[in-house]
Amino acid sequence: MAQSDDRRPLSSRDTGWARAIARRLSATGITPNQISTVSMAMAAVAGAAFWLAGTAATGSRIALLLAAALFCQLRLLCNLFDGMVAIEGGKQAADGPFWNEFPDRIADILILAGVGYGIGAPALGWAAAALAVLTAYTRELGRNCGLPADFSGPMAKQHRMATITAAALLSLLEPFWRGQNEVMTAALWLIAVGAAVTALRRAATIVRGLRGR
Numbered sequence: 001m002a003q004s005d006d007r008r009p010l011s012s013r014d015t016g017w018a019r020a021i022a023r024r025l026s027a028t029g030i031t032p033n034q035i036s037t038v039s040m041a042m043a044a045v046a047g048a049a050f051w052l053a054g055t056a057a058t059g060s061r062i063a064l065l066l067a068a069a070l071f072c073q074l075r076l077l078c079n080l081f082d083g084m085v086a087i088e089g090g091k092q093a094a095d096g097p098f099w100n101e102f103p104d105r106i107a108d109i110l111i112l113a114g115v116g117y118g119i120g121a122p123a124l125g126w127a128a129a130a131l132a133v134l135t136a137y138t139r140e141l142g143r144n145c146g147l148p149a150d151f152s153g154p155m156a157k158q159h160r161m162a163t164i165t166a167a168a169l170l171s172l173l174e175p176f177w178r179g180q181n182e183v184m185t186a187a188l189w190l191i192a193v194g195a196a197v198t199a200l201r202r203a204a205t206i207v208r209g210l211r212g213r
Helices: 016-026 032-053 058-087 096-118 122-144 157-171 182-211
Strands: none
Touching: 016 058, 016 096, 032 058, 032 096, 058 096, 096 122, 096 157, 096 182, 122 157, 122 182, 157 182
């Protein structure tokens, strides 16, 4: 996990339940890097569930979409606790910055590409995944230029996961209007366009910051 500076602002980090769980994890032999690695497994399950839901029968589709929504949120919980165990738990490691970023990018790709394949639009899924990675790239580019980390949206990581989780749950209602993946398709377009806007916004902030020196 990365250093304590330039952390993503999260209100959940200050909640009692999060602090309690982080303390328990910190008291074990579990490392922040292991938690970061688990986040990729959670994303893989979510992505596979989204993919399989595209061709599943009604009952199985419901179970798969619920599983996908659940594991998207479990991915976010891993992202929360790896940082808390590292910083608040005093378990920072020299290779923490790598494990702070790399698993997140893999997780974005697994989930968004999985959605794309599930709805029969792999190109859209990969486009959303690529633009999600681009938002992180521009954030890290700004840091490498000596500027503060920019976690602005409109489609930062937590926004992407909220959008895709909500879409998975709303998709459960599609049989009532005989829908065919319209909700998930709209969600991918929203994420792709929103991520593009986010990347451009962060890029503009970098340029302004460098010119203002």
